[in-house]
Each structure stands twice: as C-alpha cells, then as structure tokens.
Amino acid sequence: MNDDVSTLAEWIADSPSTVFFGGAGVSTESGIPDFRGANGFYFQEREIPLETVLSIDFFTKHPEAYWEWFHEIYRPVEPNGAHKALASLEAAGRMDAVVTQNIDGLHHRAGSRAVWELHGNWERLVCTGCGMVAPLGEAVTVDGDPVPACPSCASQMRPDIVMYGESLDQGVIEAAVSAIARASTLIVAGTSLVVYPAAGLINYFSGDHLVLMNATPTSADAHADLIVRDPVARTFDQVMAELREEGAI
Template structure:
C-alpha cells in the first residue's frame, strides 16, 4: 500500500488538474451504509423494496413510505478522513472539484466548495406546489410528521434528490462532464461503477492517470483502464496520502 499511496500523492502534487468522483463507499466510514454492499440498503429485507420507495411514481402516491425510511436511516454523522482530505486538497489548490453520487452533503460539511451532486442532496427539501426550497434543519416536522409540508403554502415537501424514474440535473451533468474532460488525474472512489448514467461519465476522461479506490472490482472496462487500483478503505487511504503530501 505504501508504494501506491506514494504514487498517488505524487500524481496529486504534480497534476495540473485533479478531479474526484465518488460513490457510497466514501461515506461508509462515517457510518452510512452503501447501497449495494453486503450490508447495504439495496439488499435489506423490506416490505416495500427500497428501489420502489425511492421511485418518483411511487413517491407521488405514497410519500409516507419515503419519510418512514428517511427517519429510520437518517442519523447524526460526521465527515470522515476522505471528506476532510478532499476539502483540504481543494483549499490547497490541488483538487478542482468533487463529483459525488452521494446525497448526504458530507463533502460540503467538510469544507468542499466545488461539489457536483449527481443525485441531489437529502439535506435540502423542495415544495412540490410552490417550488420553495428549505434546508432540512429548518423543517423539524420532517422528523416528526408523516409527510412534512411547506411553511409558505402548505404544499407537500420532497427531498431534493433524483429519484428512480427522474432525469439527472442537466446543469450538474454538464459541469461534471466538463470537469472530467479537462482533468489530467481522475480519482474514482467508493463506487462499483454499475449505476448509469453516472458511471458513463468516465467515458469523457482522456487525461494521464485514472485511479480506482474501491474494496471490490468495478466494471471490467474501468479496472482494465486504471493506472492504479487501491483496495483499502477510502478514508484510510486519503489520510495516508495527506501524510505523504505534508
């Protein structure tokens, strides 16, 4: 691992443009289960499958199912070493941006400013009637009532996330594509790269070095194209990288 960490630290230090692309595995060390891991949300036994709970068609008719799941899994968590390292790299001018599939908002809480959230952020709510937006912290009813409502018009609130059956935000996709296309070093971490269209963003990369940081193999094309593969936990690896850089 030491040799791989040294190589990655050197690439980060010398790269003219570095972009980070992360998935659920970035936040597991903060205590948030991933979706498709052995103990992930996707494989938990539920009366209503989670993929159905998180679909826009089902949510439109049965929003209470989402809020029941949300209150079950939304726990106090803190950014881990990976989130903090990425924020520090951006502050030091060594990282252009973070592209994330996660909806937990931990990158921003750690101090990252340039974050492209492909699937939105459940810490932000939108009114389905008037379109007003609210931070989750401003709506205590989200943790108490069956379905929270808008303080302004009393319309139904929804999480500002991309549900199954909804298209990704075009502005976010455009920003992520541009960042990846311009990157010289692309670090992909905590994702199996099987969920599209997000996984397809790697097709826009034509830089010098592709680094994969994931506990298990990703899709065959990505593993074959990678210049460096690290199987250790993401936070642990980034903490080691920061020590090398210091």
C-alpha cells in the first residue's frame, strides 16, 4: 500500500465522523463521462450547447428535443468500487453521509442510505401536473412520442433533477451543510470545485482532515491535508483492503 492510501485508511478508521462529497469523477469508472474532463459532456461538440439543453427554459419550450437528447445519452450503468466502498463504510459505521453532485443514482444503487443528491436523480421522474414521483422505468410513451407521460394523470413527466435556471432544493442543501459542518474528516472526490453553489459547501468544513481526490488541481488544494491524484474507485479499493487487513471494518 502507498502512503496516501495508508493515511486515508487510518483517518477513516480513527475519525468520529467522516463525510464524502463527490462529483462526476466518482462515476467515470462506471462508464459515465465526467463533465469538464477532456472527453466530458461539457466539451463534446453538439448543435445546441449543453447548458441550453439542460435549462428549464429549453425543457419547457422544447420537451421533445430534450427527451430525444436524454434517450440518446442515458444508459443504465453499475456502481463501481467507490460507490460500493462508501456503502460498506456506512454499514460499518465509518461513513456518516454522502453528498453528491451526480444525478446517476449510483450511490443509492450501491446501498448507501444517507445520500444527499444536490442536483437530483435522473432515475426518478416527477409529473409536471400532479407531482407524482415514479422510477424512470415506469414512465410511458404514446405513439412514438419521446416525452414520457404520467401513469396517473397523463401529464408530461420530467427528470427529478435541477436544471439550469432552477434553484437547488433548500432542504437538501441544509442537510448537506449540516453533515459537512459536523464532519471531522471530509473526503472531496471527483469534482473540479468550479460549479456553485455546490462547490462552496466545503467552506463549511472545519474538522481535522480535508482529503482531495481529483485527477487535476482544484482551488482548494492549498487547504487540503491530503491530495490523491489516482482514480477514485481504485483508491477506495485499496483503502478498503487496508481497513479489512487492520480489522477496522
């Protein structure tokens, strides 16, 4: 084991409260492109800019075009070693909460329970008419229309995500802030820390150990107690192996 892995494993084992704050880089090893990486969604050439497609104004005016894009890029993927490790740490009492910028739902699928999804979850749909929430797979389409209809009232449904032009859920924000403020160890992984207000949440941390796990430098590097550049899932696989060897989980 390298020194970084051993240090992180030791801090997790000794910490009275550990919180994980993750971004797109947590899911790249599941096959989902990150947002601002070299091959990420942000830099992919497209006829309509991504920020426009993902805006509430575009969705409201052009729901068919939005859903055509959605069905083009959506594909179910499986949790990777990082998602599974975090769920195992929570079950062992070593992880208090996961705060995520991702909308892929992989933390829930891996088994984590205390998950605060800042930008929502595209595996859930919400009806624009009656407000019914349903899993993506339960939505229905009619006569080739790409826009799913509510199984209850037949109104249009939308992904349960925060689009550009919308505010984050205040209850989710407050819960995430509370978890981060109580943490003695905060692990920030797979995020460039440039998307606000989510990126500003780490300013509420005042604990003992700030760990940054990202392939490229971030604005918070100068404040970190440990910086890891290796892939997130690979690092957590090694951390879990060391924790098991030490009998900490």
